[in-house]
Amino acid sequence: MPESVFQAISRVGGPVELLRNAQARPTIFPVTPEFTNWRSEQRAWRDSVALLDQSHHMTDLFISGPDALRLLSDIGVNSFANFQVDNAKQFVAVNHEGYLIGDAILFHLAEDSFDLVGWFMVLDWVQYIGETGDYDVTFERDANSLMRAPGENPTLYRYELQGKNALTLMEKVTGVPVPPTRFFHMTTFTIDGLEVRSLRHGMAGQPGFELFGPWEEGERVRSALIAAGDGLDLALIGSKAYSSANLESAWVPSPLPAIFTGEGMADYLRWLPAARAGSLAGSFASDDIEDYYLTPYDLGYGRSVAFDHDFIGRAALERHAAGPVRAKVTLVWSPEDVAAVQRSLLEPGLPAKYIDFPKARYGVYQVDRVLAGGKDVGISHDVGYITGEQVFVSLASIDATHAAPGTEVAVVWGEEPNSRKPAVEAHRQVEIRATVQPAPYSSFAREAYRKD
The missing domain is CATH 3.30.1360.120 (Probable tRNA modification gtpase trme; domain 1)
Structure with a gap:
């Protein structure tokens, strides 16, 4: 039997230790890197x-059976009141405490037949609930090409x-x-x-x-x-350009899933293979895994939340909705500071953490500190370059008091101490100045993307 996440955590002493030094590489797109450039x-x-x-x-989880829609409704924060065949939606799931597990695209293919497409974080959760609960459903899983059998x-x-x-x-x-x-x-x-x-x-x-x-x-x-x-x-x-497309639509592809603590999670972690735990990267450092958790509101998913049905975590999510929530923004990094990081590779001494282009994430879950006046005001997620705007940006969740466009903040780049992940070389931490801008950053994506 393959090692479970529960066993892996027990072996190393805690979820942060497991994820911080995990050998899982950043997300790999197994297609041609560049056709031109x-x-x-x-x-x-x-x-x-x-x-x-x-x-x-991506992974496809095909869900069918008379209880398929009930299962999805019991898990998803979305409304399913008018979810018809030939509709799709961004399916969002939370844990019992109302913290985000993940999102994926849900296709309603036919009567009692669905395809949930995305990273495996939320697909695993749906399959686990379906297999261990009282549901008349069947699952057919088509893993991505990196996990599929040769x-x-x-x-x-x-x-x-x-x-x-x-x-x-x-x-x-x-x-x-x-x-x-x-x-x-x-x-x-x-x-x-x-x-x-x-x-x-x-x-x-x-x-x-x-x-x-x-x-x-x-x-x-x-x-x-x-x-x-x-x-x-x-x-x-190719995969290089494609991996950066989300920066323009402001979708955060892999927030850390809130699966490591909370009601019912010990049994889930015993079910979940350790190979799908992921890896944690970035300057934000806490020994408490719950400090990395997000709510759907932190990533701008409030429009998807519908309290018109019972679902896992509903009561807790209602409490989150009533309290202070962070705003999703784009941080435009200082060109001078980005250039200084790259220049450090050509200077004597320990360089700053290498910034890759067009995507600079170096773990499955990228979590960097965002500072204002030297104090933490949020976290930075996915990071990379947008050619059409000629800007280097990251997507971030920050306190509403610092979310106004034009606000000056700083992103702490690099790990201290350096972790043992494959994509991490010896480096020093630096602060990179950034300016808060809307998410999505491009006006077309903000104003016309969802128009009918």
């Missing part, structure tokens, strides 16, 4: 049209088309006008004689379609899309 590829989803391959890095292919292909030419490309490849489709609603197209399902969605805050179907048909659909992109400046997007 990540700068040009980032620009494509703004200036023309981009084709991203999502088939390999030689096995994904169940589905999943492609993302984004950019101002995406609509034109879809009409060209299908030969018919694209029907009006509301944000996070699905429709069906015919591409090269194949039925293709589509979600109206955009990972980088740009107009887009998420296309999916049986894996065996994926290469034929991809070839048709590439052929139709001739004359529309279609760009194939």
Whole structure:
């Protein structure tokens, strides 16, 4: 039997110790890193049209059975009152104490049939509750390509088309006008004689379609899309650019899940394989794992919370909603300070922590301190470069009193002491000045992303 998270924590002495020195690397996207270069590829989803391959890095949890919707409603903070077939939603789950476990995209494929797509944190929780509770449901799990058995292919292909030419490309490849489709609603197209399902969605805050179907048909659909992109400046997007797309839409992909303490979690950690525990990186340091927990409100998910049904953690989440909550913002890092960090690699002495481009996260869960006047006012999450804006940014959750655009703060970059994670070299901590700006940072993503 593989080691469980509970056993791993017992072996090392605590969850922070386990995660801080875990050998799990930052999220890897197992596709071609660059087809041209990540700068040009980032620009494509703004200036023309981009084709991203999502088939390999996400996990699908197919949930079916007469109690499937009840299970999802019992766990999700979302409303399911009008959740029909061909709808999708950002599914958000919390623990019994109202702290965030994670989020994923939930597709309503057919009557009593759903596909929950995303990182494994929230998928694991849903499967555990379904298997240990009184639910008539079945699960089919399709792990990402890094976890899938050698030689096995994904169940589905999943492609993302984004950019101002995406609509034109879809009409060209299908030969018919694209029907009006509301944000996070699905429709069906015919591409090269194949039925293709589509979600109206955009990972980088740009107009887009998420296309999916049986894996065996994926290469034929991809070839048709590439052929139709001739004359529309279609760009194939590699993993480097794709990994940074969330910075523009302001989605935090992997907050630390609140699974290590609380009601019922000891049994869950005995069920959960240690290989899926993740790794913790950043300058925020506490021996109490609960200091790393977030509420959905801290990440701007308040719009998804619906107290119209009973769900795990509802009473606690109602208390969180009534108290002070943090605001999700974009922090624009000082160009001079970012340059100074990189310059330290060329100077005598111990350098600062290396900043990778376009994405600088060096653990599964990135948690850095945010200071104002020398005092902690929040945490910084995902961090990287946006070519279209020519800014280096991070997504952060900070106290409302410091969340106004233009507020000056500082991000503490690097670990002290240095952990033993593979992506951590010997380095010194530094403070990097930053300016608070809205999340999403781009005006298009803020103002037009969700328009119907």
